[in-house]
Amino acid sequence: MAEAATVPASPAAIGDSEFDRDTAVTRREPGVYDIDLSAGWTIISAVNGGYLLAVLGRALADTLPHPDPFSITAHYLTASRPGPAVVRTETVRTGRTLSTGQASLFQYDDEGNEVERIRVLASYGDLAALPDDVRTTATPPPIPPLQRCFGPEDGPAPIDGSNAIADRLMIKLDPATTGWALGTPSGKGEMRAWFGLADxxxxxxxxLLLAVDALPPTAFELGLKGWVPTVELTVHVRQRPAPGPLRISITTRNLAGGFLEEDAEVWDSADRLVAQSRQLARVRLG
Incomplete structure (x- = not known):
């Protein structure tokens, strides 16, 4: 079992936290939602892809008759910026146990043209209605106790505005995957951490849609630097997580032609695999 993490004296409740407020969408009409993307979830000037996926996931939860994302695939078309955006959703199919929908997020460019930033296709269901039968060979990642792991506060002070999302997260990295921060990357393409929301x-x-895309990229441990933009991200949500910190393991096995894959597993405090993801990302070589 996972150990308890240090949390604020009065932790925020689900539905009443900064994450909930910043992913909240306002229904303008059926299938059309407005949101002001928060600058609090940016890295440099780019809005984090997991945060954006959670925004679209919330709009689809309002559109579809089922409450929970089971599988959601996003294609990131252009970089999103903090500020106003519109989400348009469409119901593709509804059934007894699953419903399928698609959604796109739009913003305006500097010339006033509407630009599609992200397009997703998702299947939703009710995680609470799933049977308890679990047969798996997967095991939780080997991460040291939280107190022996390292967060952003343990490194040098960041440049102002360079990583606003770090202030909203509780991330404690496995020391075995922090060589990049010391100038000695392992070359293994692995990243492991304890994870939670700072409040x-x-x-x-x-x-969970945020969690799979919130750790430093595995490219850092491969000795690469700079932004690693997501091209495509698919997330499978398997169970509702138990209260407490999550453990996340991300691995990359193949970098070729300037692209790499990242496979993520998310484990809850009850040692259950609650989410999996794979993304294709572009890296800067040389």
């Missing part, structure tokens, strides 16, 4: 809010299916 103590427990995880739910929507925040």
């Amino acid at each position: 103590g809010r427990d995880a739910d299916p929507l925040s």
Whole structure:
């Protein structure tokens, strides 16, 4: 079992945290939602892809008759910026146990043209209605106790505005995957960490969409630097997470032609695999 993490004296509740407020969408009309993308979830000037996926996931949860994302695939078309955006959703199919929908997020460019930033296709269901039968060979990642792991506060002070999202997360990296921060990357393409929201809010299916894309990229441990933009991201949510910190393991096995894959597993405090993901990302070589 995972050990308890240090949380604020009065942790935020699900539905009443900064994450919930910043992913909240306002329904303008059926299938059309407005949101002001928060600058608090940026790295440099780019809005984090997991945060954006959670925004679209929340809009689809309002559109579809089922509450929880089971599988959601996003294609990141252009970089999103903090500020106003519109989400348009469409119901593709509804059934007894699953419903399928698609959604796109749009913003305006500097010339006033509407630009599609992300397009997703997702299947939703009810995680609470799933049977308890679990047969797996997967095991939780070997991460040292939280107190022996390292967070952003243990490194040098960041450049102002360079990583606003770090202030909203509780990330404690496995020391075995922090060689990049010391100038000695392992070359293994691995990243492991304890994860939570900084205000103590427990995880739910929507925040799992953020969690799979919140750690430093595995490219850092391969000795590469700079932005690693996501091209495509697919997330499978398997169970509702138990209260407490999550453990995330991300691996890359193949970098070729300037692209790499990242396979993520998310484990809850009850040692259950609650989410999996794979993304294709572009890296800067040389």
